[in-house]
Structures are given as C-alpha cells and as structure tokens.
Amino acid sequence: MMNFHLLIPVARVIETFEFIVSVYCIKKIPKVTVPLKNIENYCQACLMPLASCICQVMPLTVTDTRVTVVVHYSDSARLSNSGKWVPLVLENSEVMVRGLINATLDAKQCIQPGYHNLVLFPDKDSIPLTEDYCRNLDKPVNLIVPDGNWNQAGKMNRRETSLAHLPRVHIPLGKPTRYRLRKAAHENWISTFEAVARALGFLESKELQRQLEVFFDTAVDRILYLKGRKLSE
Numbered sequence: 600m601m602n603f604h605l606l607i608p609v610a611r612v613i614e615t616f617e618f619i620v621s622v623y624c625i626k627k628i629p630k631v632t633v634p635l636k637n638i639e640n641y642c643q644a645c646l647m648p649l650a651s652c653i654c655q656v657m658p659l660t661v662t663d664t665r666v667t668v669v670v671h672y673s674d675s676a677r678l679s680n681s682g683k684w685v686p687l688v689l690e691n692s693e694v695m696v697r698g699l700i701n702a703t704l705d706a707k708q709c710i711q712p713g714y715h716n717l718v719l720f721p722d723k724d725s726i727p728l729t730e731d732y733c734r735n736l737d738k739p740v741n742l743i744v745p746d747g748n749w750n751q752a753g754k755m756n757r758r759e760t761s762l763a764h765l766p767r768v769h770i771p772l773g774k775p776t777r778y779r780l781r782k783a784a785h786e787n788w789i790s791t792f793e794a795v796a797r798a799l800g801f802l803e804s805k806e807l808q809r810q811l812e813v814f815f816d817t818a819v820d821r822i823l824y825l826k827g828r829k830l831s832e
C-alpha cells in the first residue's frame with residue numbers, strides 16, 4: 600500500500616517532478632528511483648545524490664541548434680533516463696513530458712518558428728544526419744527527440760499527428776553505445792543523450808560532441824558507482 604504522506608515532500612522539493620505525485624495518486628506507475636526519504640540530500644535538477652551531482656560537470660553551452668526532448672512521464676524521473684540531462688548542458692533546449700493524464704501535451708508546442716523542425720527517430724523514411732545534409736540547411740535546426748523506452752519513443756513518433764509532416768532524421772551507424780544503465784535490445788541502439796551528442800557533432804561541432812560525451816561518461820560512471828557496478832574504462 601502506498602504511503603501518500605511520503606509523496607508530499609517530494610512534490611515540494613523536486614518542483615520539476617511535481618507531476619509524478621498527481622499521477623501516482625491517479626494510478627500506479629512503474630518504479631520511480633527518486634527516493635522518498637532524505638530528499639534534501641538529492642539534487643533537485645539532476646536527481647542525483649548531492650555528492651554525485653552532475654550539474655557542474657560541463658558548463659551550460661549556447662548552441663544555434665535547439666533540442667526539444669519529449670519524454671514519456673513514466674521514464675522521466677528514473678535516474679537512468681538520459682534525456683533529462685540535455686538541459687543541464689545545453690541552454691537552447693527543453694524537456695517536455697507526455698503521457699500525463701491531467702496535463703496532456705500538445706505536440707504542436709514542440710514546433711519552433713524560425714527553425715527547421717526535425718524529428719530525431721530512425722524509421723523507414725528517415726534521412727541520415729550527415730555533414731552533407733546539414734550543409735544544405737538555411738536555418739538552425741530544432742531537433743525534436745522522442746524519449747523514454749523504445750516502445751514509448753516509437754509510439755510518440757507514430758501517434759503525434761501534429762508532428763507527422765516533419766522530416767525524420769537518424770544518426771548514421773557509428774561506435775557502440777557507452778550507456779550501460781539499461782540493456783539494449785539491439786547492438787546498434789544508443790541512448791537519447793548519445794544520439795543528441797552525435798547529432799550536434801554534425802549540426803554544431805565535433806568538439807561539442809566530444810564535450811557532451813565526456814559529460815555522458817561521467818554521468819553514467821556516477822550512476823554505476825552508486826549501483827556498485829564497474830565504471831567506464
């Protein structure tokens with residue numbers, strides 16, 4: 600039986616994740632890794648224990664490219680969700696939450712005027728994001744990134760009719776993932792944050808990609824350390 604009293608301080612302290620409480624009260628959702636006790640010992644932004652906070656690992660970087668991560672609510676508060684790290688390092692970015700019962704996201708809000716709005720998702724019609732493709736763009740890109748587990752991201756890609764007309768792009772096959780917080784069902788799958796870093800390698804610079812990958816390794820290592828598992832080499 601869930602103790603709702605314990606949820607009240609969570610809502611007060613972690614403002615970003617207030618929605619979790621209301622959803623919890625309506626229906627049971629998959630496990631959330633934000634602890635309900637000693638919440639004051641956790642960073643409100645990255646949800647890590649304060650001693651492992653990743654908010655200062657990389658300075659906030661200004662980019663021409665906008666990144667709009669659209670995450671399924673049930674994944675958004677998990678420590679292993681990498682999409683929520685994007686606004687910690689990229690100023691021109693945002694995380695939107697979909698799937699809430701009492702606050703439905705209008706996907707049209709993801710579309711930004713003055714940008715090429717592209718959905719980063721591999722499907723049968725998606726275009727590889729390459730230097731050649733980026734060279735022909737005459738406006739900055741707003742990269743809309745479905746996030747969550749594979750099924751959740753796929754449903755968003757298929758079901759959001761207001762995004763149906765936008766071009767889909769995908770990351771060309773590259774080095775294997777360094778994300779070891781969840782088991783990938785396919786050897787070529789990479790995490791949301793890695794996909795964003797590689798996309799910005801084409802859209803911004805390889806140096807920014809490198810910085811983002813250093814940040815990513817640090818974040819993953821700290822979570823693995825907390826879980827008592829082997830760190831990156």
Ligand SMILES: [Zn+2]
Pocket residue numbers: 642643644645646647652653654655
């Ligand atoms: Zn933090």
